[in-house]
Amino acid sequence: MPYRIRIDRELCSGYAECVGLAPEVFELDTREKSVVVDPEGTDDESILDAARACPVDAIILIDEYEEQVWPA
Ligand code: SF4
Numbered sequence: 694m695p696y697r698i699r700i701d702r703e704l705c706s707g708y709a710e711c712v713g714l715a716p717e718v719f720e721l722d723t724r725e726k727s728v729v730v731d732p733e734g735t736d737d738e739s740i741l742d743a744a745r746a747c748p749v750d751a752i753i754l755i756d757e758y759e760e761q762v763w764p765a
Pocket of ligand 1: 700704705706707708709710711712726727746747748749750751752
């Protein structure tokens, strides 16, 4: 079951680590903020790695039990 992915666009500062690690899932928009283009574009582990790499913890992951997986 794929994570539900939320991006805190206030926090996102366009570092693009998420895009580098999971380009199938994240893209920068015209305001240099990350957007989710395909929440199922890669496996959960890679999405978690991308979220962990975000220096400002702007990527929030929710699992199928409605538990927040990241930030932990
Ligand atoms: S790594 Fe974080 S700050 Fe950088 S673009 Fe992705 S969500 Fe935004």
